[in-house]
Amino acid sequence: MKIGSVELPSPFVIAPMAGMTDSAFRRLVKRHGGCGLVVTEMVSSEGLVRGIDRTLEYAEYTEEERPVSIQIFGGDPDKMAAAAQIVEGMGADIVDVNMGCPVPKIAKHNAGCSLMREPSHAATVINAMAKAVKIPVTVKMRAGWNDQSRNAPDLARMVQDAGAAAVTIHGRTAEQSYSGSADWELVSGVARALSIPVLGSGDCIEPQQVVDRLRSGVSGVLVGRGILRNPWLLAQAADLAAGRVPREVTPRERGQFLLDYIDLLVNERINEHDGFRHLPPCTSGLTPETALTPEPWALGPAARVARGRGRWVVNKLRALCAWYSKGFERGSHLRIRVNAAASVQELRDIIGEFFFQEASATVRAREMCQGL
Ligand SMILES: Cc1cc2nc3c(=O)[nH]c(=O)nc-3n(C[C@H](O)[C@H](O)[C@H](O)COP(=O)(O)O)c2cc1C
DSSP states (O other), X not given: OEXXXXXXXXXXXXXXXXXXXXXXXXXXXXXXXXXXXXXXXXXXXXXXXXXXXXXXXXXXXXXXGOSEEEEEEOSOHHXXXXXXXXXXXXXXXXXXXXXXOOXXXXXXXXXXXXXXXXXXXXXXXXXXXXHHOSSOEEEEEEEESBTTBOOHHHXXXXXXXXXXXXXXXXXXXXXXXXXSOOOHHHHHHHHHHOSSOEEEESOOOSHHHHHHHHTTTOSEEEEOHHHHHOTTHHHHHHHHHTTSOOOOOOHHHHHHHHHHHHHHXXXXXXXXXXXXXXXXXXXXXXXXXXXXXXXXXXXOHHXXXXXXXXXXXXXXXXXXXXXXXXXXXXXXXXXHHHHHOOSHHHHHHHHIIIIIIHHHHXXXXXXXXXXX
């Protein structure tokens, strides 16, 4: 599958998820295979243009994640075009526009899903961006704002005409938020009507669902919450699509994923070789006078540790485990213990006990039963 001139090695994509799909998580999913594209968490066009340090951090990615799409939000055509140029300057392969976020904080600024309420303005934004950059500009939208306005089919055509290279549709309205189920009929209808690739998003939890959705006529499938529960989901879907039995994941592998995630977070920007991490142009070009805020990476590892990296890692693990612990035995027990952990070492101990010691005890018990 190709988006503009960008070739995707697989049609399965990690959906953007604010607060969840950071670079460390994306790298680990990518290492398991089956993933054709990663999309960053959404970043503010305003923050990019003003050089706000937190925004710039969210847009970072590492070389091993390629192809990479950086998702931005905003409603001002000039600022969105300028932000797209910053994204292009960071070396990203694709710039994606968020037209799906229903959160009032975003929507009230004429951004996210509220752009779907003003289709011609939305098309103006895409047109300004497509003229400003050479990399493909893509759009991620919902089915519409509400049931009275399920206008994704019209808007998708309008952004295609304005220069978008691909469209993703999450088949729910903004008003639905996450209730009900995603309307894949609508998504595949749009896929049939457009000449650019149309990707679908929504409710894929099992590998077979990912493959079935792909066969419904879309060019690709984005997986969101399912991948937070099972980071091997895209690899398993790729196994199925290739006619192989989907790989099994052992409790030890599940535990190792969390330990690896902790290690990547703890060592972020410390043990990484030059050129591996793609920083926004201003991190190398801006001086303290031109940057509006001090940049954390300019402070050095020791200062960052002092700024509470441990607490940040603990919070990241709590957020992931809320999803990751769903659907497996004693998952709630893990969740409660991780939520009570106060340090990175405590987290490692809990994971070790839960996935390694308890897992081997279960295997031993099974072996003993089989021997009886
Ligand atoms: C915690 C969370 C954060 C999300 N953040 C974003 C985001 O930043 N940008 C975006 O376009 N969609 C975002 N989404 C929507 C997902 O990309 C996806 O379209 C939606 O969850 C439906 O797919 P799923 O059923 O596979 O989760 C988010 C979803 C969740 C659950």
